Amino acid sequence: MADDTPLLEVSNLRVAFPTRTGMAEAVRGVSFTLGREKLGIVGESGSGKSMTGRSILRLVPPPGRVTADRLAFNGEDLLAASPRRMRDIRGRRIAMVMQDPKYSLNPVMTVGRQIAEAYRVHSKAGAAEAKRRALEMLAAVRIRDPERVYDRYPHEVSGGMGQRIMIAMMLIPDPDLLIADEPTSALDVTVQMQVLAILDDLCSQRGMGMIFVSHDLNLVASFCDRILIMYAGRVVESCRASELHAARHPYTRGLLASLPRIDEPPGDLPVLSRDPAWLEG
Amino acid sequence: MTARTDTRSATWRDWLTTDTPQSRGQARLGRAWAGWTSFRRNRLAVAGLLIVLALVVVAALAPVLAPYHPYAQDLNNRLLPPSAAHWLGTDAFGRDILSRLIHGARLTLMIVALVAATAPLAGLVIGTVAGYFGGWVDTVLMRITDIALAFPKLILALAFVAALGPGIENAVIAIAITSWPPYARIARAETLTVRRADFISAARLQGASSLRIILGHVMPLCIASLIVRTTLDMAGVILTAAGLGFLGLGAQPPLPEWGAMIASGRQYVLEQWWVAAMPGLAIFIVSLGFNLLGDGLRDVLDPKGD
């Protein structure tokens, strides 16, 4: 791919859902570009951050509608892509890791089988070859006994292990872009760091782009290169992670101020007061 | 003039849909109105309601609506096809089928009403008592209910009627006796959800007896689910009753019970098909009506997000 084509171009993305009182927009004109870097999208519930991620893969559940001036991956227009083309792209070029492996893994299939399937969909490999690659992948996400885990069912593994299995499953076809939708929100704090480290390593090694969606500002700041702050479907702030403390939008400042700091004396934390003007961006 | 009527009906509608009702009556009527508007939007449900209402009207006005007397035989005009004189034709005894169907509506309505009045009530009592008191009362009653649920209803109803002797009252009893278990389970499930509620404790603290609490507080909360289930079951009751009638176990001749009419038309079905076909159509339409109505009521009263 040409080095100056951004991995992902999003311009004026809108996601709308019909309700009894008209169309409600969950995403209202989001624009950004992404190279082979880690972009964090931070926002509260209802800010539209998850929908943004899903609309890139065009997996917004009907009756939701996705529109944009431009939605392009490696220069290819995703909105104009046929369903067939989208299926080729999904998994092989763009993948997504979801929040809770308890729900995002098929409960009646062994995890090994699910990983192998992810590989076989995009290659002509046979069962044995796919199994071999799946075991390799399980080792790559630092699972100690890949053979045994291969035959396990999702409910038989812990949360951290399940999430690593999810990562293995999504990275096995070697995609260019990974969307991580709150990948550590369902995990214990101690396990969160491990899983993030694995994610970081694998994505850096393969030179992938990543979109990291989360509600945890601290986490995103420490993990990503750039950050987008979303509020009510709009991007209100866009900056480099290292420059977060210099953020200008009142919402971001309010978020930063409400985070407790270990080196400051305990006291009442300021409560974020929402200015209705922020709804207009 | 028109302007004034508009503002009058506008305020009446506003009164019903206001977010701040001024009295309990207004709140109740407002809820009923909201339920009615959402019910009205479901056209199939409205169709079901119309069918059921038609059944009631036809049954009530049977002597007026029927062109002939249902028992009037005319052996010169046996097995006539549908014509202007006999809209649905005549049967083996020359009786007008349309008139017999109309009078048969009374029997159908009677069966439906009697079963609907007894089985759900029995189930309600058993279910609420079991749910409210808990402990061994609950265990015993629910064991009995579960066992009864596992029985084949039609076969037992058959055996029952066979033992008591054919007749419409016995058929009703048989059907009612085999239908109560599901209502007990529903009532119990609803009771369990409210048993620990604060308002129940409050009533108890005020000195209300268990009977009063069950009657006044618990039972009204079960009514909605029971109504839905009863309406849906009535479709099946009609079919079961018709089945019993078909086997000769329901209303006895010359009563114009629809199932029995099919049975008597059976031997002529190959040539004079209308004798058996018409009563079946009537059964089908009425049963469909109850099914549609029940589905519609469920969407309004008891939605489960489908």
Added chain:
Amino acid sequence: MPLTGFAQSPDCDSLERVRLGASNREGVVLPTLKRGLTLLVTVAATLLGLLLVTFLIGRVVPIDPVLSALGDRANAESYAQMRTQLGLDLPLWQQFLHYVGDVAQGDLGTSVLTSRPVLEDVLRVFPATLELATVAAIVGAVLGIPAGVFAAVNRGRWPDHAIRLLGLLGHSVPIFWLGLMALLLFYAKLDWAPGPGRVDVFYEGMVDQVTGIVTVDALLAGETDIFWNAVGHLVLPSAILGLYCVAYIARMTRGFMLDQLRQEYITTARVKGLSETRVVWGHALRNITVPLITVIALSYASLLEGSVLTETVFAWPGLGLYITNSLLSADMNAVLGGTLVVGAVFIALNLLSDLLYRLLDPRAR
């Protein structure tokens, strides 16, 4: 929910736990023993309940059994004698115990009509019902499951509405009337299907009874003509009976499917780039096979019941027709014996479906 009333609501009682799913993980041996024991006790209690009901129904008969045994000419002495002989002077609960004992030994009384033991009669006619119910169940599953899946996948669009409507029509129509109309249309008018009965009159009794199931026996005897004739006779009654099944199974499948299609793992499957077909049939369907098996087992149970009316219309010599004929001749022993057998099989199928569910769900192991 059994088709017994020929109308269902999807919130059926015996399937509540099927839909919600059970997911218990406990240590293995003791809980399994406990579960097995509770199951046995439940089975025993239910069967006992059924026996009690049939016993009481038998006692409700307004005909005096003593008189019917003795005939009209009976004086006080022979009346008392016969009464003791029949065990009617014992208290009711003792009579019940005797009854249970008799049934346990296979003694269901003697048929007034055939003068043979009821159990023997019942076993003779049961295979016919079994054959009919099995074929109908297969028809129901083969048509119903894809219909349900199709309706779920196309939710809200016309295929969904069409299938739901058909389902609604399917369980509003009286089955015996439908059978009659089908006979009228396909047999009398179109001459596509053979008439009532299991084989043409011409062929009756020509095949040795091995299993009692004519199609199987004909195959075993190598009589292909008779086999095809029997199959032809099966078509219409099993289609009618199966139609009920289709409506019910389609409805349940649709419900299960809709539940599954909402789940996150379905999104995962799509993210992987799987085709929609693969997602639905390979992933979603896999999650509902267990509840579907339960549904089919329950359908089978109600098919046994539904066969009572269908057999009457099609002159199918099965258990249903046997019960009906006995009814018309007031042969209470036969009626109650038949009821007991159907009831017991019905209960067994209910419990079997429960067992299957626990056994097959990997989450419940």
